[in-house]
Amino acid sequence: MRIEIAPGVRLFVDVDGFGLVPDGPTMREKPTLLLLHGGPGFDHTGFKPAFSPLTDIAQVITYDHRGHGRSDPRPVDEWTLDTWADDVVRLCDALGIVKPIVLGQSFGGFVAQRYLARHPGHPAKVVLSSTSPAFNLERKLPVFERLGGPAARQLAETFWLNPTEAHTEQYLRELHPLYNTRPPASADGRQRARYRLDILRHFIVHEMHTMDLRPGLAAAQCPVLVMAGAQDPVCPPADSEDIAAALPAHLVELQVYAGSGHGAWRDEPEAAFAALRRFILA
Template sequence: MRIEIAPGVRLFVDVEGPAFVPDGTGLREKPTLLLLHGGPGFDHSSFKPLFSRLADVAQVVYYDHRGHGRSDPRPSEEWTLDTFADDVVRLCSALGIERPVVLGHSFGGFVAQRYLARHPAHPAAVVLSSTSPHLGLARKLAVFERLGGAAAREAAERFWTQPGAGTWAEYERVCLPLYNTRPAADPQTSKRIRFRPEILFAWAGGEQRSMNLLPGLAGVQCPVLVLVLVLVLAGDQDPVCPLEDAQDIAAALPLRWSRFACVEGAGHGTWRDRPDEVLARLRAFIGDGV
């Protein structure tokens, strides 16, 4: 379904599981897990079907960012972190969701970091998964070279410095297979994505080059933060959002309310390589964070 979150702006939304479940003589409300997908330019489909396994502990809400996937196309001037972050609040308002558990993966983690800085009172808890606070190109290139040699380093450098269709084709062929340590459980997953490359190229050549989310995280010091737990979830074999980036994020957050989890042997999107371990961590965190 498409939900209007602002005049003329509709996001694609899919909901799995009820918010209220029978519990004795009454109904018990489950937390809402709001999933922010990676990219930019991709869609929510990479969360499916694995995150269905969390529907017993949370109502799971998937959506496509503004202009992405099955959401309505939007002009490029709206493809900004501030807009995407504020859309989280707009969507929750439209759906009547209060105090969500927000999980941002990769680019969705960029959005979640900006959302946390701009709206610290809004979430019950936040998961920052396989994400970075900045471009950090030198770190990326070093890990790509370690995992795939000089060819991977060169392909990554060409794409991130000159994003476009030509450099993306080489990056997709050489670098994307290095994102994870295991083959995809479902090889059809990537074919289900509705990819809008123009958003990726505009972002990689624009806001991402100067992005620095650490000051916003460090400034989240208001008292309401005592209600917000933040889990930073990273794989030690992630080339595009290296482990050191996650460590920077964790260090920038107020120590008392942050949690850091490094999943050994996992790459980008830790649940792709260690699904049982990561879902167990998320299940426990959802219980702690609400």
């Protein structure tokens, strides 16, 4: 379904599981887990069906960021972290969600970090999964070289410094398979997704190179779980360590998964989802 979050702005939203469930003589309200997808330029479909098992403890909501996927196209001047971060609040207001648990994966973690800075009292909890607070190209390149050799390093550097259409296509084809230590659950994932790679290229050139989300993290007022994969080439674990160091020490928990790449819930699902369950229920 498409939900209007501002005049003329509609986001594609999907809901998995009841929010209100029978519990003896009462109806019990489950927390809302709001999932922010990666990219930019990708969509929410990568979360499906991996997060459906959490519906016994939370209502799981996925959506496509403004301008992405099945959400309505939007003009280029709206493709900013501030806009996408504020959309988390706009969407919650439209759906009547109070105190969501917000999980940001990769680029969704950029959005979640900016959301934490701009709206620190809004979430109940936040999960930052395989994400970064800054560009940190110098950390990415050695990991790409370790996983794919000198050619992988060169291609990564070429793409991140000059994300033309041709370089983007080659990067996704040749280097995306290095992101994870396990093959995808389905070979059809790329075909199911709706891509807006012009948003990816625009964001890299206009915002990502100068992005530094660390100062805003000090404003956090809720528990934050930071999850990193030790084999992640695009958001290396040192980036998650920077995030954890920038958050209030009494609110943050950092977990690094030795066998995981980009998204421990993809590569070590049993351990990662156990941690998510514990965090949601705490």
